[in-house]
Amino acid sequence: MTALLSEELLSTIGRQSEPRREIVTRRDIRKYAVATGNRQRKYLDGDEAPPMFHVPLFWDVVELDQLTPDGVSIDSLLPKFPLEKAMAGGLKIEYLKPVYPGDWLTATRTLTDIYEKQGRSGALIFYEVVMDITNDDGELVIREKTTRILR
Amino acid sequence: MNTTADASRLAGIQPGDTLPERFFTTDIIQSMLYNAVLWNAHRIHFDEPYAKNVEGYPGLVTAGPLLGDWLHQCLEEWLGEDGRITAIEYSNRIASYIDETVHSGGTVTACDHATGEVTVDVFIKNEAGDVITPGVATVRFTDA
Numbered sequence: 001m002t003a004l005l006s007e008e009l010l011s012t013i014g015r016q017s018e019p020r021r022e023i024v025t026r027r028d029i030r031k032y033a034v035a036t037g038n039r040q041r042k043y044l045d046g047d048e049a050p051p052m053f054h055v056p057l058f059w060d061v062v063e064l065d066q067l068t069p070d071g072v073s074i075d076s077l078l079p080k081f082p083l084e085k086a087m088a089g090g091l092k093i094e095y096l097k098p099v100y101p102g103d104w105l106t107a108t109r110t111l112t113d114i115y116e117k118q119g120r121s122g123a124l125i126f127y128e129v130v131m132d133i134t135n136d137d138g139e140l141v142i143r144e145k146t147t148r149i150l151r
Numbered sequence: 152m153n154t155t156a157d158a159s160r161l162a163g164i165q166p167g168d169t170l171p172e173r174f175f176t177t178d179i180i181q182s183m184l185y186n187a188v189l190w191n192a193h194r195i196h197f198d199e200p201y202a203k204n205v206e207g208y209p210g211l212v213t214a215g216p217l218l219g220d221w222l223h224q225c226l227e228e229w230l231g232e233d234g235r236i237t238a239i240e241y242s243n244r245i246a247s248y249i250d251e252t253v254h255s256g257g258t259v260t261a262c263d264h265a266t267g268e269v270t271v272d273v274f275i276k277n278e279a280g281d282v283i284t285p286g287v288a289t290v291r292f293t294d295a
Contacts, residue, residue, distance in 0.1 A: 028188075035184040036220045037175060040227065051223045051236055055216050059189045070201075071192035090242035091219060095235070 225255035241286030
């Protein structure tokens, strides 16, 4: 327990989302490749998914009434933090296997850490979410760790 | 897959090598398509009065993960079919805006010719020359 982080808040570490299973389609790959300005034919044709294709694949398809007037959705994996202003975050992504159209992938998100640090202008809260993406054989395909900072 | 070509490609790589730079300018149409593909409805990306007056940005904000994608493209265009990205770590330090021109690039920092594993510092810089999205990637050349 620290000044900002109560036992109750820290007890949410380890919380896990329901696994989400999605299919990779050629059309979705092509749309992503075009929208990102990709210049490689294999992605523009949808023959293989480019890295980071898991970002749109597993972005929450929230319903209209779940969006705030600002157009954002609440991440139900996260507890209510005593600091709310989000600062720049970081990402670490490991790519273990290529992704092709027709693949079924399953993502599970886990809140893996919450900690406090003293910044130059006051206390900061850090939290980490790991998303493990596996194929239907149970093999890890992509692991993504997001670190966000609140002030 | 041409093993000989891949092996010689790796043999010629050494720390200090730089990746080809690429310039990116995202207009409102590309930004709309990207956020639609994500299902990202945050108003800072398409509602200019909101972005300026409510959230205090100078203009419409480019979605952060798009800058991350460009780091990957910078690496993959350099790799061609000779290798793959195995890991990347990056952060969005400074916001980027619609119609701003930014550019990507990178430098090889380590190279293991036995395993084919190469470490590369990558970046996105804005027009002022500030690194807005720094990253470190590990790539593996095939058939090392």
